[in-house]
Amino acid sequence: MTKLEELTSIEWMLDTAANLGIRLLQIGGILLLCWFLIRASNGIAQKFFKKQTQKQRLAMSERKANTLNSITSSVTKYVIYFIGIFSILNLLGVDSKSLLVIASAGSVAIGLGAQSVVTDMMEGFFILFEDHYAVGDVVTIQNITGVVEGVTLRSTKIRDPQGRMHIIPNGSVGTVTNLCNDFINAIVTVGISYEENIDRVLAILQDEMNHTSDISSILETPSVVGVVGLDDSAVSIRIVAKCEIKTNYGVEAELRKRIKNRFDKEGIEIPFPQRTVHIVQQKEV
Structure with missing residues (x-):
């Protein structure tokens, strides 16, 4: 190899390396831009929907705004990913027309082979x-x-x-x-001894429920439904309280505490499991 050929070969390698480095930088720039656009679009969507919840004319609840924000961010992310991959392939020398043909063929393949994905997306629209x-x-x-x-x-x-x-x-x-549609019921079931007077206990429970206005999450005065079971060791009585969503567990705990204190005050027994054992003696022959 002559000196001129060596110089030409070295120059070609340098040009190739430079072109490769430039393309890698461009690809990195596209990926960085996609990341930035996704972050920016998510921030803009979050601020937009948060702002809409404060405008009474749209009457958009916070839960609906959060859901719309989640779906908008998801769709935007996939669109940006698609545009980024399209740009990178075009940068690597793939013809735009070929990409369109590939995208069209891919969409047909998705429609035929990934029907479950299409079904999921359609259901997602209906859920929203x-x-x-x-x-x-x-x-x-x-x-x-x-x-x-x-x-x-x-x-x-x-x-x-x-x-x-x-x-x-x-x-x-x-x-x-x-469980979060307008309201939810807090349900408490308590057991009393068979020896207790049912009418008296029901009256005491209703009186206690009439003094629950200090529990802010209760929407209506709790109702004593009545006897719902005659169990092995107890008579079961149910109380139902209409309350705000996501507060039922706290309301149930508070009602149980108040019922226990009231029962202790009134001397009403909350029984524990009991069994009566009969011993039969055999007669001597």
């Missing part, structure tokens, strides 16, 4: 616009009860009381039990 549930609601889906922490067009995220995160595809949500 029919307001089945929203971020922050306590729901039961597929026998899983927990707080909705995220809703996207693809799936719903629920965190149960043990702290476990459940990700459920929207297409398989099925029946939804929403």
Whole structure:
């Protein structure tokens, strides 16, 4: 190899390395720009929906705003990812027309081979616009009860009381039990001894429930439903209190404490499990 050929080869390698370095910088710049746009769009969407909750003319609740924010952020993220990948492929020399053909073929393949994804997205739209549930609601889906922490067009995220995160595809949500729709009932069941006078106990319980106005989360005076069970060791009485959403557990705990104190004051016995044993003696022959 002559000296001229060596110089030419070195120059070609340097040019190649420089072009590769420039492309890598450009790709890095595109990825950084995508990251920045996602962060910025999420911030703008969050501020926008938060602002709408303060405008009475739109009457948008905070839970609806959080859900719309979650879905908007998800859609925006995927759109930015798609544009970023499209730009990177174009930068690497892939023709734009070829990319459009690939995208069209890909959309057909998705429509044929990923019907469940399309179903999930359609269900996501219905969940959003029919307001089945929203971020922050306590729901039961597929026998899983927990707080909705995220809703996207693809799936719903629920965190149960043990702290476990459940990700459920929207297409398989099925029946939804929403525990945060307008109000929720606090239900307390107490047992009394069979020796107690039922009418007296019911009157005492109703009198105690009439003095619960200091519990701010209770919407109406609790109702003493009556006897709901004749168990082995106790007569079961149920009390139902209509209260604000997400406050039922606290209300139930407070009512149990007040009932126990009132029973102690009135001398009403809360029995423990008991059994009567009959000893039969055999007669001597």
